[in-house]
Amino acid sequence: MEPTVTAALARIDIGIIAVYLLGIVALGLWVSRRQRTATDFFLASRDSTWPVIGLALLASNISSTTLIGLAGAAYSMGIAVYNYEWMASVVLAFFCVFFLPFLLRSQVFTLPEYLERRYDRRARVYFSALTLFLNIVVDTAGTLYGGALMFKLILPDVPLWQIVSVLALSAGIYTMAGGLRAVMVTETVQALVLLLAAVLISVFAFDKAGGWDAVMQAVDPAKLSLIRPANDPGVPWTGLLFGVPLLGFYFWCTNQFMAQRILSARNLNHGRWGSLFAGLLKLPVLWLMVLPGTCAVLLYPQLSSPDLVYPTLLFDLLPTGVIGVVVAGFLAALMSSIASTFNSAATLVTMDFYRQWRPQADGAALVRAGRITTLVFMVIAVAWAPQIARFESLWQYLQAVLAYAVPPVVALFLVGMFSARANARGAFATIVVGLLGGAGLFYANVLSSTPMGLHFLLVAPILTAGCILTHWVVSRLGTAPATEQVTALLWSRQTFRDETIELRGLPLWQNYRVQAALLMTLTAVIVWLFR
Numbered sequence: 001m002e003p004t005v006t007a008a009l010a011r012i013d014i015g016i017i018a019v020y021l022l023g024i025v026a027l028g029l030w031v032s033r034r035q036r037t038a039t040d041f042f043l044a045s046r047d048s049t050w051p052v053i054g055l056a057l058l059a060s061n062i063s064s065t066t067l068i069g070l071a072g073a074a075y076s077m078g079i080a081v082y083n084y085e086w087m088a089s090v091v092l093a094f095f096c097v098f099f100l101p102f103l104l105r106s107q108v109f110t111l112p113e114y115l116e117r118r119y120d121r122r123a124r125v126y127f128s129a130l131t132l133f134l135n136i137v138v139d140t141a142g143t144l145y146g147g148a149l150m151f152k153l154i155l156p157d158v159p160l161w162q163i164v165s166v167l168a169l170s171a172g173i174y175t176m177a178g179g180l181r182a183v184m185v186t187e188t189v190q191a192l193v194l195l196l197a198a199v200l201i202s203v204f205a206f207d208k209a210g211g212w213d214a215v216m217q218a219v220d221p222a223k224l225s226l227i228r229p230a231n232d233p234g235v236p237w238t239g240l241l242f243g244v245p246l247l248g249f250y251f252w253c254t255n256q257f258m259a260q261r262i263l264s265a266r267n268l269n270h271g272r273w274g275s276l277f278a279g280l281l282k283l284p285v286l287w288l289m290v291l292p293g294t295c296a297v298l299l300y301p302q303l304s305s306p307d308l309v310y311p312t313l314l315f316d317l318l319p320t321g322v323i324g325v326v327v328a329g330f331l332a333a334l335m336s337s338i339a340s341t342f343n344s345a346a347t348l349v350t351m352d353f354y355r356q357w358r359p360q361a362d363g364a365a366l367v368r369a370g371r372i373t374t375l376v377f378m379v380i381a382v383a384w385a386p387q388i389a390r391f392e393s394l395w396q397y398l399q400a401v402l403a404y405a406v407p408p409v410v411a412l413f414l415v416g417m418f419s420a421r422a423n424a425r426g427a428f429a430t431i432v433v434g435l436l437g438g439a440g441l442f443y444a445n446v447l448s449s450t451p452m453g454l455h456f457l458l459v460a461p462i463l464t465a466g467c468i469l470t471h472w473v474v475s476r477l478g479t480a481p482a483t484e485q486v487t488a489l490l491w492s493r494q495t496f497r498d499e500t501i502e503l504r505g506l507p508l509w510q511n512y513r514v515q516a517a518l519l520m521t522l523t524a525v526i527v528w529l530f531r
Helices: 011-034 038-046 050-061 064-076 079-098 102-103 109-118 121-154 160-209 212-218 237-242 244-254 256-263 268-282 283-301 306-317 321-359 363-390 394-405 407-418 424-447 456-477 483-489 493-503 512-529
Strands: none
Touching: 011 160, 011 321, 011 363, 011 493, 050 160, 050 256, 050 321, 050 483, 064 079, 064 283, 064 306, 064 321, 079 102, 079 237, 079 244, 079 268, 079 283, 079 512, 102 256, 102 268, 102 483, 109 121, 109 268, 109 321, 109 407, 109 483, 121 160, 121 306, 121 321, 121 363, 121 394, 121 407, 121 424, 160 212, 160 306, 160 321, 212 283, 237 244, 237 456, 244 256, 244 394, 244 407, 244 456, 256 321, 256 407, 256 483, 268 493, 268 512, 283 306, 283 321, 321 363, 321 456, 321 512, 394 424, 407 424, 407 483, 424 456
């Protein structure tokens, strides 16, 4: 039978959580004192160093939805869900080689602004609007809902909307006051708390399940394999090969709330080192956040919902005092993700819309617009979050939306990165085809009374291939863009050769290519061991 989870907290646990919550808000407000210009508020003065960037990327990525979703997916489908995690290291290595140098040299505030420079205003408006929708409806609302699931166990008599409101307000206070610098400083602390909490819950889960060997021997081998058959409902190998990298490219390289941390880098090297550091930090997720869900297969074989796995592990296994630390870690993941999406949404609205409408606005006006935008999006996210209960699980909600929405964006960046012929007309055609194709496939595969049964990880590559083909054909039929518009944004073999000469002046341990090669090797070893 399903275990009864006792979610009552002892006074020491409540004290730990309260001290953490007040401390992180106070830290964010303290950092906020130095915000004077738009660059300070939206890009942390472009002075972030690689450890801060790496930890901030991890904290932004590991939200409450991730903690609940990874453990739940491992419980129901197996560790193949980890493919999304290790693929981040591959995607970030690709990002460092082919895209990051041009992104930082462009000195843009937002990724949609980059698309305008490469194509035209239409591409910028489309991508900014899409990103705002995904950031609020998918990322922020999903995170708030995931957090509310946990705290609903602790506070069963408090309505869901009130829990969501308090969580949103806690992160929103210092985000409105201090912008990206406050977000990144607090994220650095939150990442460390999050990792400590993950270590604790993993140690207790394996201990209760009988240790590593007991888990590896008792669990179905299919649930311990990363490479799954083509008909696997979780992550089929075809989806791993063609779908996961595309979704990863969107999430890590073009999603404003992740890339904004890298845009704040002190220089190109710190941007690269921070990105690769984040890729390295994603590798232990298998042991810290995925395999505890596998332990739950042995400990709680009859849970009614995968989303209950993480809360059950937390409240059923951990002793008094430790529960407070782990709940604080969960709160860290939740608040860092919320703050990230609020700040990126404010940046998009202010820089992609308000600044275009009021080009004479000074830095103070831009910061004020960003704070008002943060408040508005807090209200929207709080209103939408309870609706996620209509979906079967958080993981299904998060992945299904992205697979149908982001392929046009991926095509715009990839084609624009490597093809000098890619023009604004081709970009606009790509947007139209991607929107219509995504809507059509969503209806045929999800809403129809006789769905196609096409895995969402195969939807992404099909849509992306159609968008890339559209972009290439329409661009070839039109006039090539002016050389001066695209040269500074194109990767070429000459770019690689020039970079090789520059890297000769650095010691090997500072050479990002050496770091990337080592990261790829370590990733390959992990995948091979759990193939």
